[in-house]
Amino acid sequence: MNEILYALSGVTKAYGRRTVLAVDDLTIRRGETLAVVGPSGAGKSTLLRLLNFLEPAATGTISFGGQTIVGGDDAPLAVLRRITTVFQRPVLLKRTVAANVAYGLGLRGQRNTQAVVAKILDAVGLSHLAGEKARSLSGGEAQRVALARALVLHPDVLLLDEPTANLDPANVALIEQAVAQMCREQGTTVVFVTHNLFQARRMGDRVALMLDGRLVEVGDTDAFFEHPVDPRTAAFVRGEMVY
Amino acid sequence: MSLDAALLEIVLLSLRVSGFALLLSVLLGIPAGLLLGLRRFPGRRLAVAAVYTGMAFPPVVIGLFVYLLLSRNGPLGGLALPFIPSLFTPQAMILAQTILAFPLVAGFTMAAVGGVDPALRVQVRALGASHWQATWAVLEEARGGVVAAVAAGFGGIISEVGAVMIVGGNIEHRTRVLTTAIVLETGKGNFDLAIALSLVLLGLAFSANFLIVYLQGRSFDP
Ligand SMILES: Nc1ncnc2c1ncn2[C@@H]1O[C@H](COP(=O)(O)OP(=O)(O)OP(=O)(O)O)[C@@H](O)[C@H]1O
Ligand SMILES: [Mg+2]
Numbered sequence: 001m002n003e004i005l006y007a008l009s010g011v012t013k014a015y016g017r018r019t020v021l022a023v024d025d026l027t028i029r030r031g032e033t034l035a036v037v038g039p040s041g042a043g044k045s046t047l048l049r050l051l052n053f054l055e056p057a058a059t060g061t062i063s064f065g066g067q068t069i070v071g072g073d074d075a076p077l078a079v080l081r082r083i084t085t086v087f088q089r090p091v092l093l094k095r096t097v098a099a100n101v102a103y104g105l106g107l108r109g110q111r112n113t114q115a116v117v118a119k120i121l122d123a124v125g126l127s128h129l130a131g132e133k134a135r136s137l138s139g140g141e142a143q144r145v146a147l148a149r150a151l152v153l154h155p156d157v158l159l160l161d162e163p164t165a166n167l168d169p170a171n172v173a174l175i176e177q178a179v180a181q182m183c184r185e186q187g188t189t190v191v192f193v194t195h196n197l198f199q200a201r202r203m204g205d206r207v208a209l210m211l212d213g214r215l216v217e218v219g220d221t222d223a224f225f226e227h228p229v230d231p232r233t234a235a236f237v238r239g240e241m242v243y
Numbered sequence: 244m245s246l247d248a249a250l251l252e253i254v255l256l257s258l259r260v261s262g263f264a265l266l267l268s269v270l271l272g273i274p275a276g277l278l279l280g281l282r283r284f285p286g287r288r289l290a291v292a293a294v295y296t297g298m299a300f301p302p303v304v305i306g307l308f309v310y311l312l313l314s315r316n317g318p319l320g321g322l323a324l325p326f327i328p329s330l331f332t333p334q335a336m337i338l339a340q341t342i343l344a345f346p347l348v349a350g351f352t353m354a355a356v357g358g359v360d361p362a363l364r365v366q367v368r369a370l371g372a373s374h375w376q377a378t379w380a381v382l383e384e385a386r387g388g389v390v391a392a393v394a395a396g397f398g399g400i401i402s403e404v405g406a407v408m409i410v411g412g413n414i415e416h417r418t419r420v421l422t423t424a425i426v427l428e429t430g431k432g433n434f435d436l437a438i439a440l441s442l443v444l445l446g447l448a449f450s451a452n453f454l455i456v457y458l459q460g461r462s463f464d465p
Contacts, residue, residue: 049365052369054365054368054369073374077371077373080368080369080371081371083369084369084370084371085369087362087365087366087369089362090366091360091362091363091366093363093367093380093383093384094383094384103367103370104370104371107367107370107371107372107373107376108371149370150370153370153371
């Protein structure tokens, strides 16, 4: 758990003239689960896009496994394929549910994936929909397809953007278990964004609070909730307005 | 030569000319449509305007342009190179129809891939797609529109008369196709034959489009 996987230093991201992210310093250790919380528009999704190297940072460096990686079009495919994101608004392909889940494996040249696909669909409670058109699913079903599509890849890094926002409590528990199991068995590094502080507390080894594009506090989960250092963290965990 | 044999000859030449032209314009037009629909580069707006103009270009003007290009005094005709077609040959007609169909295929492809949610590309990249795989995913997502682009290209050239008339010359047994034969027979007052040819043309255009729509429904729907 000690080896550093990500090290961000002086990373900023701007859209137009507006700087929406400014992370001076953040390290993420291999195998840890980091919860990211913060108000809407704080830059949480933007942080995940940078961690997946889908976009370049405006300034600063992100090192991954000791190597500095520049995100965007030129990001090395081998690095990209060790990381995956379940987006806040997942885009499913115009195919069946099973074909959506098999898609990432196909990209990596893997064939005969029926068995693993069936297994993962079972884990997220979607076996009965395997043959359905993915575009006809409900929001919660689509979200679970997106999660299954990511889990089946056995990534080194799993980035989750509000992965259980549309789910009922039973399915939230199912998903949390599936993710936790993968971390346990494969040592997956997880960064997940959530608006649910209980979930952050249940799942996170550490929790980060983001406000206005900045990390206000990053700490071990218990300390973050019990003894926050920053008064804004204290207010946030009490559910008071901090923005 | 019997009437049926003559008719068959004309139909086959029409299919050969327009089929080849379609193939070429698809090979060039789909990549061009992808480039214009998905990439931002200097001069893109100019290229898009040119494609739109090309989509509405009168075939006779293209015919004239190709005629001037290939005529003995023209810039290409004077070179007498082996791969440059001579006037009044099916090859010259293929060239003219390729120029006609290219903007249709490119323009409709551009619109189709431009309409795909930009988040899709990011999504498949996050699932580990290379640039080619991501582009392919976008093309697959837009397949309905891309098939329509091919159909539009075919419809545009199988039924045009201006360009093939000018560069082909409507020479019997050599460059006479359905549309030019219809013009000729109508001029001669042979309305029965003209109508028969027209029905064949309509049937061809309809079958091709039906086939495309049918294939689209069959193999692409999940
Ligand atoms: N592609 C983009 N172009 C322009 N602005 C963007 C883009 N993506 C994000 N932003 C802006 O960056 C800011 C941070 O957005 P981000 O999506 O990271 O917030 P978030 O913390 O994930 O919010 P939420 O909890 O609502 O999902 C927002 O103000 C948003 O408008
Ligand atoms: Mg977000």
